[in-house]
Amino acid sequence: MLISTFLLLILIVYLIYHYYVQYGPIGRLINNIPGPSGYPIIGNTLQLLISREDLWKLLKILSDKYSVWKLWSFFEYIVSIRHPDDLEIILSSTKHINKSRLYNVLHPWFGTGLLTSGGSKWQSRRKILTSAFHFNILQQFVEILIEESENMTKSLKNTEGTVVKNLVPFISEHTLNALCETTMGISLKEMNLDQQRYRDAVYKMNQIIIYRMMRQWLRNDWIFSLTPKGREQVKILKILHGFTKKIIAERKVYHKYTNGQYLKNFGEEAIVETDDVDNIKKRKKRLAMLDLLILASQENLLTDLDIREEVDTFMFEGHDTTAMGICFVLSLLAEHKDIQDRVRKEINAVIQENQGKLTMKSLLDLQYLERCIKEALRLYPSVYFISRMTSDYVQLKTQSYLLPPKTMLHLNIYGVHRDPNFWSNPEIFDPDRFLPEKIQNRHPYSYLPFSAGPRNCIGQRFALLEIKAIIVSLIHNFFLEPIDYLKNVRLVADLVIRPIDPHRIKFIPVKT
Template sequence: MFIIILLLFMFILLVYNYYVHHGKNGRLINLLPGPPGIPIFGNALQFNTSLEEVWNIICRFTNDYSIFKIWISFIPIVSTHQPDDLETILSSTKHIEKSLMYDMFHPWLNTGLLTSTGAKWQTRRKMLTPAFHFNILNHFVDVLIKEGNCMTKSLNDVGEAVVKDLLPFINEHTLNVICETAMGISLQELGEFQKLYRSAVHDMSELLLYRSFRPWFHNDFLFSLSPQGRKQKEVLKILHGFTEKVIADRKLYHERTNGRHLKNLESEKEKDDNEVFGIKKKRLAMLDLLIAVSRDGLLTNLDIREEVDTFMFEGHDTTAMGIMFALLLLAEHKDIQEGVRVEIDNVMQENEGKLTMKSLQNLPYLERCLKETLRLYPSVFMILRKTAEDVKLQSYVVPSGTNIHLNILGVHRDPKFWPNPEVFDPDRFLPEKIKNRHPYSYIPFSAGPRNCIGQRFGLLEMKAVVAPLIHNFYLEPVDYLKDVKFQASIIIRPSHPVHMRFIPRGK
């Protein structure tokens, strides 16, 4: 009896497989080139391997095809890294829905700014954009500079030549930055909790990728029964517990100050730093916007948490990766490092040894180095969207409802737009070289209506962290980038610890 049921089940799957591949949409998808798959499973079994090998597979397909399709069971994914295609999708106000993979984020981020779509996304985007206005960044720049100086001090306290495991070292400080600026709270009192949070972000990233390439785990119930599903439940307790603590602390601050600072969100009349009920008045942050709106009954506690979860993750992990790769590249390119150092020394000298917003804006060579870093190692190396209607990409028609993989890393290293693409050359971003380049051949912060809301914040933070490190230390490589192995993740991520040597300057 069991064999009969199994055979019947297989027969139904094969019939459905035929229907999917020979229906209108399936026929259009299968006109695209791509690696061969097998019935029912498609290419899913190729990705049933380590995350390091998944990364290698994606890179291999990128090198082999400018546009290709894969099937994860009955789900087609079309990948492209041609700038014209990227522009077609990203510049459109129609193709703004995130793909199926982002559904895996919902237990963690629910439907915050990253994962929402339609009217909800438009409302939240409009609500949160003022939190990243240039005037607000100017208000927060001292926090960025302070955190860069804290990193310098922690290295100086060790003395001699310090070898650091870069990512956790940088992550600790970028998490401090996003909490003090966007959330308005300090992490100094949270101790081990913030270490648990950073570790949980990494664990959750791995679980999301693991689940995405295994279609049998796309079902929430089946996934919850697996060991990975049980692990995700524990990881979510840490992630949500941390952000709920952040929200509770900020709400408590406003309760103790009778909410009077929320009334100044638009006027920004706070000018002193007096203490109220023993609590220092703090800058008005993104979280304050959410709390103020919630007091009018327009947001629930869950609404606030999903945005805090989104920005806590996106605001610290992505920036930390950018800073790490910038330091590694500068360590390996001594001449470029020295050019950056001379520029920073000159600016510091003009400002009595201090950094300011004005001085950070007056570092064009460092900025070119950071832009070139994000070309070679874009923190967000891919974007996934779902087509809202049939769309032409290159010479193929991709049907409505198809998951589109927009390969940012692929276009950033395409030799048609970037001669010698593997070479670190900040002069690629000189004004005369930018002028005639395809606008969608460089999109480290995405582009179009769903571009990164915090891109100016991120670049400013990278400058504020890298500048004092270069000013105070000579950077020397311990692990070379040619030897760094990567793993598939939500953002670009090395699969092992990466180290570097900091040698104090004899000034």
């Protein structure tokens, strides 16, 4: 009798609270926003217990139908916005700067580093890391990026004749190499680390994180630790953290061996001694992002765990997002032969003008290639959404919706990039959209491949430089032809946009 009375009281309290959430001050504001109909009490919960592929399809359907939409589950709401005016309100603000609690599922992997932290900790980390991507530092990286591009080309030429490649694993291998040799200052080949195991672990962790994000939002993430995926995450994290710990340890040993003399030069232009003929020594004297973190730890600004947080974050963000960007650029060029030929003509002219040697300046001179990259990132932005939490009431400009504090926001980057109100024929690949005269009057928040505002991507210049450097050698040496077409590609909702199936293109040697 007592148990049944107690359960009845719980049910009554639950229903009262549910009624308050749904029809109280907050509920009335949220219910003004359209979205798919749900069931009483559980809302859209059942619609969201779906595969990653079906989740991607659902997000796309909602994005095409609404400029602003909502989903709800029990006592939780998520509101998606895509209009540039609304995106600007959030992204340009220093008030709504904190990520939503969806990102809590990243804490076991990244801790609370630059991607996941908020408030004063985020500001402190951003300040420390900004100089790691100064123009002078990026200049030192160009030689490494070009060398990695040439390594890709050699691997294809060694096969002889036409080569068919599944793009994602092929490109990811080389972007991981490039990232480690630039921002981490170490060579995976010299360290003999198993990068295939690391990349496989990254891919599996992506799948787990989306699974967890949905359960986190649905308030049943406690189930996760009881599932096979929960046990799998523990094993994967051991691989991921083990990989980055070895990288950090290797770089610390180098600075200990050299008495930290090169750390004192951080930020200076002439870091490499001109009379040093040993290429490995030259490379190690180039200061990287990891060196900046080590220097900050020596000044008691960071702990060893703080260093690992940032290294884990950049190891993922720096290689996986860039790899996917390159894959989609190559796929689009393969499917548009006229655009590919124009890119090749520009590359050949720049290479000839520089006597076969590429530099930072020659990469920057490749303006048509840059427009192709930007257009590919419009159609397929690696990071297709951002989730933020409002810190106060927010008045949207779209139909004047008012959002209450602590609203979980889905910033729909993929949606705004294909909004026909801002992009004519948005499904068409047209690099000339990014001609200077066409950019001039475009809404600055209608194109957000690297986010915008105070929390924009700190490594965006590095990413564009890497994408350019890797593509140049491939286009210079090979004609690209599609095997799998993008119109048939099945995309999935991961942390980054990616195809679920192998995506292959042909590399046909250019005869000289």
